[in-house]
Amino acid sequence: MRSAHPALLLATFGLFGCADRSSDPGAGEVGGTVVITVPGGFPPSLPPIIQEATSRAVADQVFERLADIGEDLNTLGDRGFTPRLAQRWSWAPDSLSIAFALDPRARWHDGRPVRASDVRFTLGLLKDPLTSSPFTTLLVNIDSISVADSLTAVVWFRRRTPEQFYDAAYQIEVLPEHVLGRVPRNQLRAANVASVFVGSGPFRMSQYEPGVRLTLIADTANYRGRPKLDRVIWSFSTDAGAAITQFMSGQSDIYDGVPTDVLPRLDSNPNLRVRPVTGFVYAYMAINQRDPRRNAAPHPIFADRQVRRALSMALDREAMLRNVFGPTGVLGAGPYPSALADSAVRMLPFDRAAAAAMLDSAGWRAGADGIRSKDGRPLAFSILVPTSSAQRMRYAVLLQEQFRAVGARVTVDARDIQGFIDRQNTRNFDMTLTAWSSDPAIGGIKQTWTTSGMVGGNNNMSYSNPQVDALIDSALTGFDPVRTRQYAHRAYQMIVDDAPAVWLYDFVQNLGYHSRLRPVDVRATGWAFGLARWWIPEAERIDRDRLGLRPPPPQP
């Protein structure tokens, strides 16, 4: 399975980087201020505890990895990887360790040099259970990091695997020990954003006003050269509607996730551009198999596999997709982003009559009001959904009606993004409309769909099938591409048949941006990947682009 990736990835994502490069004029075009509107405004997270896309975009500007994945998004071996914090690296003869030589010029934003001990510290932080990082499962193959000298960090692996370089270079965003060593691990989430966001990346933290805005400013002393833009501001608005209005009226420059209904209005506005960005983010409705109130007990409705299958089959996923995304949508293909999809996996069909019959035979019979019940318990449940996602808010209403058609009474439990994440983390939901940004690699499957993901990962629906676990493990450890593919295929099919979730859509986010911006290297791994290289032609600048780096005058 793994060997199948590179070609597929090339075909799907190679285009983005190349098209942009041609318009890049070089280092001359410096200056400009970019405002990004996002719905909702909760504190950005440090890399080890990131759970949503805005925090990811912010962190990627402030912090750095040892090496960056190449434009072809290859994850096998070290082909295509470009040096970042590490100037170069060397493999041990047995491939069980890699020595990364840090760039001696690299400095934290507070001026202190970046050391190998910082790399070691970061791994310790990620692996500490107190941190409760969702990325722990991705790092099981990294045994430890040792410090050979102050600029050489040696990463030790448990096993030789095709993606071991990727695991070390890409999964670890290096954090400053002298800053974060003081913060208790279980309080990373409550840490003061302005003081702990000290990285080595192109932008530095300038100002954070809770619920209002977050400002990054160019790190002009950066060892890799300053970014072209002077300033990037994330402006938080109350909800998706307000955010879109602000973008459309020119108050902000970027809005990620323009709803399809609004697209025609962007076409008629010469100042606005839109670009569909496919990513590794896939959205699904997870079905909780444990009782939301008492996690030890099985869920009174969804513990029954047949009920889950019936409810999945009651849903017209295709029609819902067309409603929300129009003709450009990409249907959820299974327990992975469609870029990694196994097209041979058979999804459960949409068949309302069959679904009704299955519910009947599972003992859920329709009453006078059309609502099914079993042993006096009505077939009623709620769908958890974040108010910050226009798409998922919309899916919730569509789902509600489709479930009603087979005799289920559904309430929509809409919460702000923080409340939503809290509920998911504490498994306090019936169904949840969730979206997960997968790794561009097969290892990402493990985080969500295996038993180990229940503890250190993202499997908060408590789906557990030992056969699936075994098959995934076999797939991840083997080096025979044919066998790997077979194992993975069987695991995928088994997951789909168990119906632990309904796979709704893949993120094709419509990235809306102002026409004066020249985007560079917009990638599937995140639109903001190349933000440091975005630029604004001199002639098209507006007032806020001409501010330069000067701080605002002191307030009277």
Added chain:
Amino acid sequence: MRRFVAVRIAHAVVVVFIVTTIAFFLIHSVPGDPFQTDNPRITQEIRDRLRAEFGYDRPVIEQYVRYVGNVARGELGFSHSLQIPVLTALGGALKRTLALMASALTLSFALGIWLGVFEARHAGRRSARVANRMSLLLYSMPDFWVALMLLLAFAYWIPLFPAGGMIDVVMHDYLSPMGKLWDYARHMALPLLALTLVLTAYIARYQRAVLLDQMPSDYVRTARAKGADESRVVRRHALRNALLPMITLAGLAFPMLLGGAVFVEKVFAWPGMGLMITTAIFARDYPLVIAGVIVGGVMVTLGSLLADIAYGLADPRIRVR
């Protein structure tokens, strides 16, 4: 007069006390305690501190006494959604709401009284009837709908004004003092207009009714008999008396405005108390919501206290009682 003021202040204190009591029992209608959230960002340490602060391990009566004491000292708890003390959060938001409300109040009283006088003076004529119907129509419109329509019309179809927020998030800090003022004004225009339209309509209707009520009075008839022309009668005699109830009305327009501000702020993303509370609702940030209610109650009490005192100053008959 001094006694009158003292009695009114005592009343106000009692009222605020009862408001606080209601707020306390509202918080306690939540199962568990408000810090029993599943929010991982509230660490055990913060939780313990908050518990101790509010004494959640004590009997309800003791908690109640503590709570009232805390409120009296201005300690309103900690907002978990914003990660700052509630008082800090509300302080900033309250200023912005008050700025909006004070402007709306001034504007709509000026316009409303003028319109009311116009309707009373031309009572029976076509122009007054049209004005009266217009104010009835406006008065019957939900404030959030007026706001939505204004937003559509003047921020979108004819983009004269910004669609929301209070300042230009980037440029504001760099503007000259005059420029800053202009920036505020541009952002405030639409929410202010929405609030003013509805309130003006109400005040005009009230003013007109009060004036028409005064017209048959003896002193008006006397003035007429003395040969004063009609517009002078309305302005000098009827209006002078009819303005008295308007003082009270000014104090009482507060709750209406505050209520309206909740919806209007929501539509225009004006970062005031209303927006903060509606956002806090979806964040399940109870301490913030409840504190909003207490502050709202205090504001309204203050408003009616000031109005009563002003009324007492203006009308000696009140002071005697």
Added chain:
Amino acid sequence: MFADALARLAAGYRRLATPAKVALAVLLAMYLVALLAPVIAPYAPSQQLDIVALKSQAPTAAHPFGTDRFSRDVLTRVLYGTRVSLTIAMFAVLISAVVGTLYGLVAATMGSVVDALMMRLLDAVLSIPRVLLLLAVLAIWSPVPVSTLILLLGLTGWFETSRMVRAEALTLRERDFVIAARSLGAGRGRVMARHLLPNVLVPVIVAATLGIGNVIVLEAGLSFIGIGAREPAASLGTMFHDGTEAFVGTWWLALFPGIALVVAVVAVNVLGDGLRALLDPRQLPAAPLGMRSATSRATVT
């Protein structure tokens, strides 16, 4: 005695000004149409007709008010929404009227200590803006079923009524017929029920009529924020809540429910004005939300 008051109202109908008569007719027609929604409306209110082909359609002959993002027929939803909005408002106002009347009568008849206590309590609740109080309660309890919403709206709307009833009852108490009844040995309860209640009913009915307008608007606002009526009992306000995300491009989603709302409220207010002019020509216009209190305080204390 209700019959008596109603009979007086009915007798007064002929004397109502023409605008008020029209308003009454409009209101009755609207409510009738809304009540008959299941018969008249072409579809079920939450029915998603064809989520691909029929979403967000501008008004056409088949869907005169257009369709929303979920391909639901907006005309159907306006009909059902009007029914929900008007029903919620009427029941809420009924609760307010009953509670307010009882509270006011008790305060007026139980002696000065009880009266003072009850009035201070009233001052306090009157000082909490009704919107904020409802926001707080709903924030903590939401989602609530429609019946609870009605109860909450009703229980936060009786304060002004009770103040008015108390004032009215206090003046009535000094009137000859009440004094006569008392001197003949009638107890408090009997005086309250037989002599005070019938005489305060008429102003209560006027205030209630005007209160309906307020509650319609208030409920729409709460639903607009997302904590009021919700599916399947979508009110007119819920429709705004659904429409805000993309209503820039789909104006019909904000316009038609808005018109229904404004027509209903205007009709209620015109009718209320007409009734008041008829029954009590000297009274000031009713105060919306919390405005009535101090004016009555100045005249009653």
